[in-house]
Amino acid sequence: xxxxxxxxxxxxxxxxxxxxxxxxxxxxxxxxxxxxxxxxxxxxxxxxxxxxxxxxxxxxxxxxxxxxxxxxxxxxxxxxxxxxxxxxxxxxxxxxxxxxxxxxxxxxxxxxxxxxxxxxxxxxxxxxxxxxxxxxxxxxxxxxxxxxxxxxxxxxxxxxxxxxxxxxxxxxxxxxxxxxxxxxxxxxxxxxxxxxxxxxxxxxxxxxxxxxxxxxxxx
Ligand code: SAH
Numbered sequence: 731x732x733x734x735x736x737x738x739x740x741x742x743x744x745x746x747x748x749x750x751x752x753x754x755x756x757x758x759x760x761x762x763x764x765x766x767x768x769x770x771x772x773x774x775x776x777x778x779x780x781x782x783x784x785x786x787x788x789x790x791x792x793x794x795x796x797x798x799x800x801x802x803x804x805x806x807x808x809x810x811x812x813x814x815x816x817x818x819x820x821x822x823x824x825x826x827x828x829x830x831x832x833x834x835x836x837x838x839x840x841x842x843x844x845x846x847x848x849x850x851x852x853x854x855x856x857x858x859x860x861x862x863x864x865x866x867x868x869x870x871x872x873x874x875x876x877x878x879x880x881x882x883x884x885x886x887x888x889x890x891x892x893x894x895x896x897x898x899x900x901x902x903x904x905x906x907x908x909x910x911x912x913x914x915x916x917x918x919x920x921x922x923x924x925x926x927x928x929x930x931x932x933x934x935x936x937x938x939x940x941x942x943x944x945x946x947x948x949x
Contacts, residue, residue, distance in 0.1 A: 734757040735857060737778075744784035745771070748800055751786050757804040761812070765834040766804055770798075773857040774825040793845045795942055797825040798888060802939055804831075809922050810884050811938065812837050817879075819901065821872030822829045822945065823887035826852045826865070832886075833862040840879055842868045844948045871948055874903045882906060889944035890918045899925060911941050 757763060772783035774797055786882070790797040806828070812818060814836030820829050823843035832839045843849040849869040856887050867877060871894045872887065880901035880915045887898075887910035898908060902925045911918035920936040 735773050737773075741770060741772055748784045748786060752801050755786075757801070757803050757808055759811075760767070761835050762807045762831075764809070765831045766800060768834050769827070769830050770829060771800065773826040774830070774918065776832075776914070786850050790833065791825045791848070793848055795824050795848065796865045797827050797843065798941070801810050802941075803828050805937070806886055806909050806940075807831055807835070809920065810886055810907060812884060816883035817881075818884045818886065819876060819879075819882045819898075820886050820888060821875075821898075823852060823867060824848060824888065826856060826867075828886070828888055828927070829865050830858060830862060833864045837864065837884075839865040840868065840876055840882070841865060842870050842872045842876065844869075844871055844945065846949065847856075847944070869948065871946060872944065873897065873946055879900065884908070887911070887944060889939065890915070890941040891944045894921070894923060899923070899931070911939050915943065 749763050772780050775783050775789055778791055786801050788799045791797050812835045817839050818832050818837040818839050820841040823841040829841040831840050853867045875898045881900055881903040883906055885898050885908040891910045891912050904927045906925045908923050910921055912921050913919055917938050917940055920939055922934045924932045
């Protein structure tokens with residue numbers, strides 16, 4: 731049975747507090763903060779997490795995967811500097827919370843997931859279908875990107891990447907930006923790579939995070 735989720739005043743209040751916490755941790759971009767305030771995170775979690783959905787923590791979403799911590803979502807989104815109408819490719823749909831934050835900022839979102847069950851859940855039953863029509867879900871291997879829909883203004887990888895996939899750099903527009911956590915299992919460094927107009931790359935390094943691994947192939 732499908733339980734219709736409701737966004738109550740209580741949820742809205744908890745969400746406002748979460749925005750304050752994220753702000754205190756250093757997120758400044760007002761569009762990012764507004765998106766966190768707008769999107770009901772509890773819609774992307776099982777009912778069992780309803781009371782804790784607005785804690786600044788990652789939670790399990792099945793298949794051994796997690797919904798990222800809100801601060802991490804805000805951090806990556808801030809680095810991406812998303813503008814309305816931009817074409818954004820996300821690798822690692824998971825719960826679709828990050829995809830929804832991008833959609834709430836007006837991006838045209840293309841998101842890929844390698845787990846069929848997680849993909850199906852969103853493709854069939856995305857909880858905010860009538861509100862955000864600017865998200866397209868794909869089942870596939872994010873290392874390959876989406877050649878049919880390239881080029882993208884921005885690309886975001888939401889799993890720990892062992893290296894920067896060349897194929898994804900190819901699918902970026904000139905002046906395009908990719909934000910990804912790079913590194914081993916325990917800890918990764920957030921990286922932002924800008925593709926310059928002459929095709930050279932500029933790399934910037936930011937803080938450390940821990941993500942689930944980016945893995946090859948589909949399951
Ligand atoms: N953005 C998600 C975070 C989910 S965790 C959210 O907001 O909930 C990372 C996700 O990346 C997992 O669902 C995992 O299955 C997926 N993933 C890992 N490697 C991948 C790959 N090569 N291609 C597509 N998805 C991948």
